[in-house]
Amino acid sequence: MRTGTLRQILLITDGCSNHGEDPAAMAALAREQGITVNVIGVLDKDAMDESGRREIEAIAAAGGGMSQVVYAKQLSQTVQMVTRQAMTQTLQGLVNRELKQILGSDVSLEDLPPDKRGQVMEVVDELGETVALDVLILIDTSGSMKTKLPTVKEALVDLSLSLNARMGENRFSVFIFPGKRAHAEKMIDWTPRIEELTAVFPKLASGGLTPTGPALREAIAYFDRKRSLRSWISGGDEPYIEESSL
Amino acid sequence: MAMSHTSKNRLCNLPTGTVVTGKWHGRSYRLLRRLGSGANGVVYLAESGRTRVAVKLSDDYASLASEMNILRRFSKVQGAALGPSLLEADDWQSPFARETIPFYVMEYIEGENFASFIRRRGKEWAPVLVVQLLSVLERLHQEGWVFGDLKPDNLIITGPPPSVRLLDVGGTTMQGRAVKEFTELYDRGYWGLGSRKAEPSYDLFAAAMVMISSCCPGPIEKKGDGRAQLLAIIEADRFLAQYKDVLQKALDGRYQKAADMRRDLLAASSRQTSTKNERKAAPGRRSRRQAKRRGKARGIVETVVIAAALLGAYGLYIYWQLAM
Numbered sequence: 316m317r318t319g320t321l322r323q324i325l326l327i328t329d330g331c332s333n334h335g336e337d338p339a340a341m342a343a344l345a346r347e348q349g350i351t352v353n354v355i356g357v358l359d360k361d362a363m364d365e366s367g368r369r370e371i372e373a374i375a376a377a378g379g380g381m382s383q384v385v386y387a388k389q390l391s392q393t394v395q396m397v398t399r400q401a402m403t404q405t406l407q408g409l410v411n412r413e414l415k416q417i418l419g420s421d422v423s424l425e426d427l428p429p430d431k432r433g434q435v436m437e438v439v440d441e442l443g444e445t446v447a448l449d450v451l452i453l454i455d456t457s458g459s460m461k462t463k464l465p466t467v468k469e470a471l472v473d474l475s476l477s478l479n480a481r482m483g484e485n486r487f488s489v490f491i492f493p494g495k496r497a498h499a500e501k502m503i504d505w506t507p508r509i510e511e512l513t514a515v516f517p518k519l520a521s522g523g524l525t526p527t528g529p530a531l532r533e534a535i536a537y538f539d540r541k542r543s544l545r546s547w548i549s550g551g552d553e554p555y556i557e558e559s560s561l
Numbered sequence: 562m563a564m565s566h567t568s569k570n571r572l573c574n575l576p577t578g579t580v581v582t583g584k585w586h587g588r589s590y591r592l593l594r595r596l597g598s599g600a601n602g603v604v605y606l607a608e609s610g611r612t613r614v615a616v617k618l619s620d621d622y623a624s625l626a627s628e629m630n631i632l633r634r635f636s637k638v639q640g641a642a643l644g645p646s647l648l649e650a651d652d653w654q655s656p657f658a659r660e661t662i663p664f665y666v667m668e669y670i671e672g673e674n675f676a677s678f679i680r681r682r683g684k685e686w687a688p689v690l691v692v693q694l695l696s697v698l699e700r701l702h703q704e705g706w707v708f709g710d711l712k713p714d715n716l717i718i719t720g721p722p723p724s725v726r727l728l729d730v731g732g733t734t735m736q737g738r739a740v741k742e743f744t745e746l747y748d749r750g751y752w753g754l755g756s757r758k759a760e761p762s763y764d765l766f767a768a769a770m771v772m773i774s775s776c777c778p779g780p781i782e783k784k785g786d787g788r789a790q791l792l793a794i795i796e797a798d799r800f801l802a803q804y805k806d807v808l809q810k811a812l813d814g815r816y817q818k819a820a821d822m823r824r825d826l827l828a829a830s831s832r833q834t835s836t837k838n839e840r841k842a843a844p845g846r847r848s849r850r851q852a853k854r855r856g857k858a859r860g861i862v863e864t865v866v867i868a869a870a871l872l873g874a875y876g877l878y879i880y881w882q883l884a885m
Contacts, residue, residue, distance in 0.1 A: 392745060396600075407623055424622050428585055429650035429663065433633065436626035444738045476750045480739035480757035 320447040321405055322350045324534050325398060326374065327467055328455035329357045330367040332527030335498065338370065341531035342378030350538060352378020352531070353401045355393060357463050358386050374527075379405075387466045391473040398450065398474060399443075406442045410435060447484040450474075453499065453534050456491045457525045475509035488537070492530035499530040501537070572603045572618050572662070581607070581616060581664060583651025590616050590666065597714075599729060600742065601625070606669060614648060615669040618662055624731065625663050627741075631706075631730045632667065643701055644730045645670055670726055672719035679775045682723075684800050688830045690718065691772045693725045695823035698764050701727075702736070702819055707759035709733055709740045711767035712747045713775060734759040745783075746770060752787035755814050762814040765822050769811035776801050788812065804829050 324345060332338050342352040356371040368384060375382030381401045385393045411424055414435070424435055454460075454467060471489070478485045486505045494500025503509070575592055582589045590607040597604050602619030619625045632647035645667040652661045679687055694716065701708055710732025717728050732742035740748075740757045749755040749766040757763070773791065774781060777798055784790060795801045795808055807825045816822040 391751070403623055424626075425661070425663075429626070429629070429652065429665070432622065432626040432663075433630045436623055437630060439623065440627055473750065477739060477757050480750075480759075482738065 320449055321402055322538060323380070323398065323401060323448070323450045324350055324352045324378070324453055324531065325394070325450055326352060326354045326453045326455075326527070326531070327357060327394075328354070328371070328525075328527060329460050329463065330455075330458075330525070331370055332525045334493075334524045334526040334529070336528035336532065338527040338531055339373040339377040341528045341535070342374045342380075345531065345535050346377065346379040348535060348538070350378075350535060351380040351401055351405055353380035353397050354378075354382040355390070355397060356382070356384035357390060357460070357467070358384060370527075374531075387463045390463075390466050390470040394470040395474050395477040399477065402446070402448065403439060403443050406439050406446065410439050410442070444481055445483045447486075448478065448481075449486045449505070449538070450478075450488075451534050451538065452487060452489045453530055454489065454491045455525060455527065457493060471509050479507065490530070490534055490537070493524050493526055497533060498526045499533040572620065573598050575603075575605070575618075581618070581653045581655075583649070583664075584654055584661065585651050586649060588649065588651070590614065592616070599731060601731060607666075609666075613669045614666050615645065616664055616666050618653070618664045620660070620662055622663050625665065628731055629665050631733045632665075634704075634706075635730070643697065643704075644727050644733075670717055670719060670728065672717040672726070675713035675716040675718060675725070675771070676775055678718045678723070684776050686723070687772050687775050688804065688826055690716075690723070690725050691768055692823055692826050692830070694768060694771070695765075695819045695826065697725065697727060698761070698768065699819035699823065701733075702761045702764070705736050707734050707736055707740065707761065708764050708767075709759065710742045710744055710747075711764055711771065712744045713771055714744075716771070736760060746774065746781060749812075749814070752783060752791065752812075754788060754812060761819060762811075762816060765811045765816045765819060766814060768819075768822070769808045772804070772808065773801060803832075 345352050352374060354371045354375045356367065371382050371384060381397050381404070383393050383397055407424065414424075424432055427435065452471060454464075456464065460467075471487075475485070475487060485507055487503065487507070487509045488501070488505045489503040489509075490499045490501055492499040573595065575595075577593060579592045580589050581592065588609060590609045592605045592607045593613075594606050595603060596606050596615060601621050601624040602617050604615055604617045607614055607616045617625070617628075629647060629650050632644060635643045636646050648666040648668065650663075650665040652663050655662050673681075675690070678690075698708065708727060708730075710729065715727065715729045715732075717726050718724070719726055732740060734741045736759050738759050740759050740763060743750075743757070745751040747767040747770045748757070749763060750757045754766065755763070773794060777794055781794065791812055792805075792809065795805050801808065804826065807822065807829050810816055810825070811822055816825075
């Protein structure tokens with residue numbers, strides 16, 4: 316099995332989008348291009364309104380990823396868990412496909428006897444440890460998210476701590492939305508060290524707009540741009556793990 | 562998460578008497594009560610025939626299969642068991658859920674929770690149990706593993722005589738990889754004191770935290786400089802302060818082997834008891850010496866009085882002789 320790069324978008328938001336395309340549609344678009352979209356909803360004290368929760372679940376479902384709604388306090392633990400579990404899930408999907416190719420029929424992990432499952436999981440665990448991972452972090456900085464940004468920052472540093480303990484390579488990139496000029500604004504370009512983040516989060520634009528859909532669209536485009544740039548330089552396409560194309 | 566909210570709730574609230582039957586091996590287990598629930602599953606006490614076992618149910622095939630791999634490896638390790646031994650793995654066609662639920666059956670370890678044991682029996686048990694824990698960890702590390710999610714909840718005290726055993730191997734990770742599962746308070750990454758790479762010193766940090774948290778009432782929460790905060794907690798507690806050197810070395814990741822930390826902790830413990838004895842002995846000896854001194858003084862007074870009386874009597878005798 317070739318080892319490529321897993322690609323994820325991690326969306327951190329606290330509520331409803333109110334501008335531009337349907338974010339779930341954009342997430343579905345990402346999935347078609349082999350990018351998993353995970354969503355974390357951050358609560359203050361009081362519960363999130365039902366439509367916000369529904370939107371978060373819809374985006375993750377369409378993006379083939381995971382969603383979780385948490386209080387700001389539990390954010391660190393959740394961010395790293397969601398990212399890792401989404402990785403395992405993608406890799407499992409991949410191994411399941413391989414299994415089907417080898418065994419020819421509709422065999423998946425669940426259909427194997429429990430003892431055989433262990434052997435398959437060993438392969439998944441091994442891949443999860445060694446595979447390269449690109450995570451584009453997309454942070455909602457509109458309105459009430461402002462007070463939660465220090466916690467978000469902490470959670471992201473914690474995420475890099477967890478992922479950088481793996482043997483595989485990691486790269487992170489951070490975008491915030493709404494941006495000053497575009498819908499999403501790049502804060503950090505691809506880097507293995509997210510600690511640089513302490514310098515960012517400048518004066519944030521306030522305003523009523525939450526363009527989650529357009530921001531997702533721009534995030535996907537950024538993945539593509541990076542890819543084409545690199546193929547210009549290296550003269551070849553890097554292998555990506557695209558769940559949808561396997 | 563891997564386990565959706567509703568299905569986890571359902572698995573958590575299976576009524577007593579529910580019979581779980583495996584579709585591959587056909588054995589049945591009658592659930593007696595829930596023992597605990599974690600991030601990726603629920604454990605029940607169950608009986609199969611007359612034997613009592615622990616059954617872990619989950620709807621996350623992947624993490625359950627990973628855990629079974631670890632339990633299976635552990636059972637191959639010679640000598641005392643490192644975790645509960647794995648008895649069987651199967652799937653349950655549950656009437657409560659549409660899909661089949663995977664489960665595995667393991668040895669039921671009867672005992673008391675670490676924290677409640679310390680609360681009941683006293684702080685002096687904490688270093689004793691941590692010394693025991695370090696021998697278990699040493700063996701685990703020699704096999705190339707790191708326990709990962711080390712915390713009081715994952716330790717159980719069996720006995721008598723009281724001895725520590727590890728529960729819940731969900732965080733157990735091959736050395737050199739990223740620690741699979743952890744709990745913030747016991748994670749050196751959270752405290753800003755190291756990476757999450759699975760290496761022996763990761764577990765030794767957690768072992769020091771187990772000792773700190775079990776001797777220190779009230780919740781601990783990180784504020785600002787983690788290291789300074791932990792050292793302040795150690796110094797503020799008279800009991801913990803006696804173990805400051807060992808704990809600080811473990812928190813700083815300066816122990817490479819569990820055996821080294823165990824040796825130092827043992828040495829610190831015996832030093833504690835001997836100084837306590839000295840302190841007790843010292844006032845005793847002092848008082849005896851004082852008593853002796855007082856006795857001597859009394860002796861002198863007595864001699865003087867007797868001598869004076871004799872002199873007085875002799876004086877009277879001379880007087881009478883002269884007067885006659």
